[in-house]
Amino acid sequence: MYDVKAVRRDFPIFDNGLAYLDSANTSQRPRQVTGAMMEYFEKFNSNIHRAAYHIAEEATDRYEATREKIRAFINAASTKEIIYTRGTTEAINLVAYSWGRANVKPGDLIVLTILDHHSNIVPWQILATANGANIEYVDIDDRGELRQDQFRELLEKQPKLVSFSHVSNALGTINPVHEMVAAAKAAGATVLVDGAQGAPHQRVDVRDLGCDFYAFSGHKMLGPTGAGILYGRRELLEAMDPFLAGGDMIKTVRVEGTTYHDLPWKFEAGTQAIAEVIGLGAAVDYLDGLGMDNVLAHEREVTDYAYETLSDIEGLTLFGPPPSRRAGVISFALDGIHPHDLATIADRDQVCLRAGHHCAMPLMTRLGVPATARASFYVYTLKDEVDRLAGSIKEAQRIFK
Amino acid sequence: MYDVKAVRRDFPIFDNGLAYLDSANTSQRPRQVTGAMMEYFEKFNSNIHRAAYHIAEEATDRYEATREKIRAFINAASTKEIIYTRGTTEAINLVAYSWGRANVKPGDLIVLTILDHHSNIVPWQILATANGANIEYVDIDDRGELRQDQFRELLEKQPKLVSFSHVSNALGTINPVHEMVAAAKAAGATVLVDGAQGAPHQRVDVRDLGCDFYAFSGHKMLGPTGAGILYGRRELLEAMDPFLAGGDMIKTVRVEGTTYHDLPWKFEAGTQAIAEVIGLGAAVDYLDGLGMDNVLAHEREVTDYAYETLSDIEGLTLFGPPPSRRAGVISFALDGIHPHDLATIADRDQVCLRAGHHCAMPLMTRLGVPATARASFYVYTLKDEVDRLAGSIKEAQRIFK
Amino acid sequence: MSTPPSADDQFYREYILDHYKNPRNYGRLDHPDISHEEDNPLCGDVVGMDFRIKDGVIDDIRFHGRGCAISQASASLLTERLKGIPLDDAKRINKDDVLGELGIEISPARIKCALLPLKVLKVGAYGLAAEDEE
């Protein structure tokens, strides 16, 4: 049995009754994660690699241990395929610069989706402008699900790159990633999956998925801010030029030129977010301890309950697919009440709710709304918090009657 | 009176007798810094900007408050000129990509120095290759000081960009930055100062300096890993294209194209290192509390003492300038003992010493040594630790007699 | 530490809700002398204003837009204040005037909503750089 009460005890921030319903934005972090960071700071704080004393060895070991944990977490073939970044955004930009600039040619097609997060749109827009490529966006149907028919049509144009999110952060839609990756690979495209809302919430197997790149953020999976992951297939990473350059990503630097380090360090220039990577390792341990299947089941239960509870409220419109095809994210609108006003009223009840475009303006434009209110759930979310949200909604409706 | 014993009590890592002489690599962090991070994690952990609830407002306030602290710390004209990065390396790469790709033309000259850190060499080598520019390196004289005559000659060739470090991390040489920036600006160059070893150790006034960019790392100035700073003159930053793209650095995203956010956020894409930036703010407070003049004076005292102590050891060669023109860094070699062997022996005495090329291979090549041993000092360094280092050196000499 | 507004505060006072639900001077003018619109891309609020100027005085004014109660009520309140006053006086209206008129404590996250109408006035009527008002 999944014991959510026990889980919550690991999160000091809940001690004062906060109902945090914004985990798709950033998650909370358990003591185990901050404790691992504090241990680094207080016991073996030092820089990694090429160090000649024991605390630096310890720091290096812990830093590299996270890489193996992440490798196992997403079942990558090798730790050489695990690159540390600040988060999903930097990971996607790394690919856009290092792979994109060299491989995308004038007239090439890039296929994105209207569901995507800005971080998976704007880097490609910039690349397309720089290299003279075109972008086409897969639309959604009325339930907020990607139009697979249109996706297949676009694949017939033999896109150079296909990039889409595993799960939409704005609607919670779980995209059929396996099928989509397989079709895109069959069409000859390089495929990036934005896993910012994927990896934190379900078991991910990048080899089974078959994508070329998979990007995600530590801070959305109980890890600290400042550390995220780019998974890339070794073959592609080997062929790519470095992204950032500087200390640690080189083999030799001479006035005449420079040779680069092996994978994965080729892509890790300068002093890394060491404490944060160590914290991320503790987050993976924590999630492994819970079991990703249990995490998924718990979120599903809360999401089902929330979907039902909110459906019952008059004047409330739910966006996105039915609960069976959505992750722990619910976006909605209230008649006559702007999402920001709702969020402000909820805040008075200590209910943390997101209101806005969720970094998905093209999607908002498509839905014809300026913004939505969004509740999102994670390992620590209680049904009771969903009830509190419902209470805040009713309070807002009373005020704005 | 500067009370180093009191300072040390703020650093739990010293409780067990560690002599940490590798602060030029990364500094230790006081309780105040880790405490500020823990407060974020446990009290108002949330994402920043566009949030509609109070803990996110608190996080945003604290995150932006660091910007003002940094602005004041280096006396920039506006917080719009303070860009958060992961560290010096990312800051320099940001300039190399966003400013460099657009402004450096075929045949342009880039002037660097042989003293520089790889992070201030390799990004420019890559840029030069991409854009067809040339690089020339200012050499050092026998005392490890930049040859100003040669620098002036190179300026006559009207370089597009001049980039050099405030202080050499490998030799401790304090470059005459004021004169060098003024001369380079007079020659019409854009000027970047790598302040990784500058800002942590002395009062810096970027307006007085007159440079266009100044880069430094939080983790070398008592802050956590994962947060650093690019200062850029507003005029230049305004004119530059964004670097990383994604959430938060945009104003509007549409299928047809995107408009970017105002400074400084234009350069801060995706979820930032929030806890780390907040920690960096606490580090600035801590340094302000000590007073940068006191920090400098303390380091000078320790450095003078170390210079004298090491000079007395037979078979020991000191590299670099006399103590009056060097920061708290001492690089040296022992006859017949490789730096790595020395570091290993010192480690047995709990003395943390760096051995290697210090990310300055061109300088090592120039000095004709494969590596040096390096001791570096900071706000918490005791003369007693210098004595312990001398003891380790003598022990190594006994072993290798 | 900031605290959440307490449950019994008057954030959504009656008259703000009234201005939101029954906005004054709402709509468009035909052939306005000045017409300007601004949006707050971060939350999607939009406010536009049309001005008719006669002898240096704001003879008529309308606003349009969509967004949260704060931005729309603030726009409604501002048009009431602007109607009939000399442009030169309008020029002197500032942040504090607008926030004072709203009469409620506005959290940092919402302050841009409250000031969006003022930005429309400043940028539209005087061509001031938008950001100088932030």
Added chain:
Amino acid sequence: MSTPPSADDQFYREYILDHYKNPRNYGRLDHPDISHEEDNPLCGDVVGMDFRIKDGVIDDIRFHGRGCAISQASASLLTERLKGIPLDDAKRINKDDVLGELGIEISPARIKCALLPLKVLKVGAYGLAAEDEE
């Protein structure tokens, strides 16, 4: 937590220091059948080896280079072992053999120093991908 090696350990045993200060088979061969050099750029250690092969046996061997006591002693020890044995036997020498011969506990940071000579053997004599030996 890793701990620093204790003060009385035998990290720098006599015979290691001896091999460092009096390296065996040090120098170059004229017209070697195989000659290969590798460096560890991270610390600047360099080791190169020259081999003379006769009937599939390592008839003569010399090493040159510079670096820390570990890398140079390890090279000296390895050449002693290699001299006179069939190339096929040399092929089977692995990490554990080399570390065993050194007979001291080597910290992760120094292990690359210890294994650099083996890398020279593997890459030089067999053209193996360097990293497979790491």
